[in-house]
Amino acid sequence: MLPSLTEFNVLLTKMKKTTLVLGASLNPVRYSNIAIKRLTDNNIKTVAVGLKKGKVGNVTIETDKKEFLDIDTVTLYLNPTRQVEYYDYIISLKPRRVIFNPGTENAEFMAVLKEHKIESEIACTLVLLSTGQY
Template sequence: MLKTLVFGASLKPNRYSNLAINRLVRHNEKVVAFGLKAGEVAGVSIDTELLDYEDVDTVTLYMNPMRQKEYYNYIVSLGPRRVIFNPGTENPEFYRILRENNIQPEIACTLVLLSTDQY
């Protein structure tokens, strides 16, 4: 089953990445998560190591552009179909790298896409 990687996941309930994990799970999406602090949100473990996830369809970013740079190669290596740049994560340099690797950058909000059945 294809899955979504929530990249920049937070244990804090008021963070958008946390809300996204909860909503993705409620929408029966398969979810994996990477963050700086290990823990669990809605039954999803937040990994603190860069794992070689398989079958990643979507990476939804919750990390500011300055912090993204060190993860470019990793995210590209997962071979997702698309990377969603949530508000505050917009990064034209990364868009270009993704397009060069046949990965679709999508400037959107995961929460809005889910609530409008466009995910």
């Protein structure tokens, strides 16, 4: 059965919005790894940057600060100390929002994002996805 026009538009919107998982892990029990799987399961285009190059499903984890295009959301899986080296990188991607997952909360970086008119949200990507709020 074909999707309705509304369902098709929702799917198309999700496919246009790319999420960057920053702090991605190859370890299947890590939340960043689970998030990659859930994002792709929800038809959300996903890219990833982590310490070790590899693949999670069809998503390649890059180890360098690649210049991805059309990043809508950056979801963080890095503690605040590790985030500092990524401030300029994240800002250069011009995302609409940055999600601070549990343990990544960072008031300093949230203030910097606000100065650049980038939304920030303290939330759990997995919860947002499971409740349809992503």
